Amino acid sequence: MFDFQLLHLDAHSSARRSVFSTPHGAVQMPAFMPVGTQATVKGLEIDQLRATGAEMILSNTYHLALRPGEETVAALGGLHQFMGWTGPILTDSGGFQVFSLAHLIKITEEEAVFRSHIDGHLVALSPERAVAIQERLGSDVAMALDHVVGLPNTREVVADAMERSVRWARRCRDAARRADQAKFAIVQGGLDTDLRVACARQLREMDFPGYAVGGLSVGEPPAEMYRMLDVTVPELPSDRPRYLMGVGRPEDLLEGIARGIDLFDCVMPTRNGRNAMAFTDRGPIRLRNVKFERDERPLEEGCPCAACRRSRGYIRHLFMAHEMLGPTLLSIHNLTYYQRLLAGARAAIEADRFEEYRQEKFRGWAAE
RNA sequence: GGGGGGUUUCCCGAGUGGUCAAAGGGGUCAGACUGUAAAUCUGAUGGCAAUGCCUUCGAAGGUUCGAAUCCUUCACUCCCCA
Numbered sequence: 001m002f003d004f005q006l007l008h009l010d011a012h013s014s015a016r017r018s019v020f021s022t023p024h025g026a027v028q029m030p031a032f033m034p035v036g037t038q039a040t041v042k043g044l045e046i047d048q049l050r051a052t053g054a055e056m057i058l059s060n061t062y063h064l065a066l067r068p069g070e071e072t073v074a075a076l077g078g079l080h081q082f083m084g085w086t087g088p089i090l091t092d093s094g095g096f097q098v099f100s101l102a103h104l105i106k107i108t109e110e111e112a113v114f115r116s117h118i119d120g121h122l123v124a125l126s127p128e129r130a131v132a133i134q135e136r137l138g139s140d141v142a143m144a145l146d147h148v149v150g151l152p153n154t155r156e157v158v159a160d161a162m163e164r165s166v167r168w169a170r171r172c173r174d175a176a177r178r179a180d181q182a183k184f185a186i187v188q189g190g191l192d193t194d195l196r197v198a199c200a201r202q203l204r205e206m207d208f209p210g211y212a213v214g215g216l217s218v219g220e221p222p223a224e225m226y227r228m229l230d231v232t233v234p235e236l237p238s239d240r241p242r243y244l245m246g247v248g249r250p251e252d253l254l255e256g257i258a259r260g261i262d263l264f265d266c267v268m269p270t271r272n273g274r275n276a277m278a279f280t281d282r283g284p285i286r287l288r289n290v291k292f293e294r295d296e297r298p299l300e301e302g303c304p305c306a307a308c309r310r311s312r313g314y315i316r317h318l319f320m321a322h323e324m325l326g327p328t329l330l331s332i333h334n335l336t337y338y339q340r341l342l343a344g345a346r347a348a349i350e351a352d353r354f355e356e357y358r359q360e361k362f363r364g365w366a367a368e
Numbered sequence: 369g370g371g372g373g374g375u376u377u378c379c380c381g382a383g384u385g386g387u388c389a390a391a392g393g394g395g396u397c398a399g400a401c402u403g404u405a406a407a408u409c410u411g412a413u414g415g416c417a418a419u420g421c422c423u424u425c426g427a428a429g430g431u432u433c434g435a436a437u438c439c440u441u442c443a444c445u446c447c448c449c450a
Contacts, residue, residue, distance in 0.1 A: 033403095035403075035404065036404095037403095037404050038404085042404080042406095042407080043407075058403070060403085060404080063404085063405090090403095092403050093403090095403075096403045096404090097403095097404095097405090099403090100403095100404080100405085101405075117405045118405080143403075146403095148403085186403090212403080214403065215403095216402090216403095217402045217403090218402085225402095243403090244403090245402095245403040246402055246403035247402055247403085248402045249402065252402070264403095265402095265403060266402050266403080267401085267402070267403085267404045267406090268401075268402050270404085271401060271402090271404065271406065271407095271408085272400095272401060272402095273407095274406080274407045274408080275400085275401070275406080275407075275408070275409090276407090277400095277401085286398085286399085288397090288398090289397085289398080290396085290397070290398095319407090320396095322407080324407070326407080327407045328407095331407095
């Protein structure tokens with residue numbers, strides 16, 4: 001039901017070209033998943049989302065469990081039918097919310113206790129419950145519940161969270177009931193090489209169908225994140241997909257791919273798009289800037305997206321006038337940009353020229 | 369014709385003797401955003417040779433150590449009664 005096939009290894013880096021098959025279709029990897037936290041990629045209709053080239057998307061256990069509730073999603077046909085996306089869906093476990101909403105919760109060995117950000121009532125999320133919710137939602141890939149901590153942090157705190165993440169991963173695996181949903185484990189360990197390696201090895205023993213690297217890009221310098229990938233990825237089984245959670249900027253994706261990462265997700269193309277930033281091969285541009293007022297060029301020459309059928313001046317106008325088409329168009333453009341970036345990476349890997357591709361892109365981004 | 373209001377920095381709008389280059393909004397300008405409590409948030413926004421100086425609160429004049437704030441006249445404007 002799930003199959004991960006390595007198609008080609010880049011001759012000069014650890015980049016890999018692969019295909020991951022799920023009950024809702026195959027995903028060409030390396031791949032980027034747009035984020036649709038609340039069963040919608042903000043601002044986009046499903047056909048617009050599909051047109052960006054995205055094959056797989058991410059949604060969220062915590063948010064959907066709170067609203068509308070997994071039973072409601074199940075009653076409406078499961079997550080795919082609920083939101084109208086027929087391709088593969090990965091759901092995050094809510095582990096990130098333990099981190100981002102940390103002031104609202106208490107963590108014990110048994111579970112994480114949240115105070116709902118919506119109405120304040122207490123919500124308990126245990127590894128078993130995270131799995132049960134995700135199975136009710138019906139996503140193709142469910143993430144294990146992990147414990148994310150902010151960085152930098154003391155070794156004691158990081159080690160404690162890492163060890164709990166390992167124990168919780170085992171409980172998630174044991175709680176799994178549905179064969180049509182793959183469970184992925186998440187490596188934690190902060191910026192500590194030993195902890196990362198130890199975590200990866202323990203999780204590898206549990207034989208998950210996929211592995212994620214989590215707890216990164218939470219405030220540490222990019223170089224630290226790359227250093228963690230350097231030590232962590234080699235510890236992960238080469239015949240399973242490797243997913244770098246929550247990353248990132250275009251350069252982070254290429255750095256991750258070069259180190260053997262197959263899958264990414266990030267809010268950046270959509271959030272920054274809603275906030276008037278467009279990604280281009282010449283670096284990001286802020287469409288609200290007055291210099292674009294009468295710029296008749298498209299965001300990116302040669303980009304096939306709907307936004308690039310208009311001028312930069314028009315898109316700036318939409319943002320200045322607070323028209324909702326502005327955020328929609330830049331979300332479309334940015335997601336298209338990310339998908340084209342990844343498609344280019346896949347082609348480059350197949351041709352054993354990923355490093356050249358990466359250098360080329362970096363030169364462009366540094367140009368302005 | 370009679371009576372009563374109003375005029376503030378790009379806009380709206382506080383401010384009634386010093387702590388006022390002047391609250392707060394808006395606008396504008398710039399920045400941030402990495403498993404989304406984010407179509408959000410932050411900063412700047414009279415000028416300058418700038419830990420200070422100059423110009424500004426309808427105009428002109430006056431009172432005062434000191435005026436956006438008090439007085440006089442004028443201009444414009446709004447409301448009510450004729």
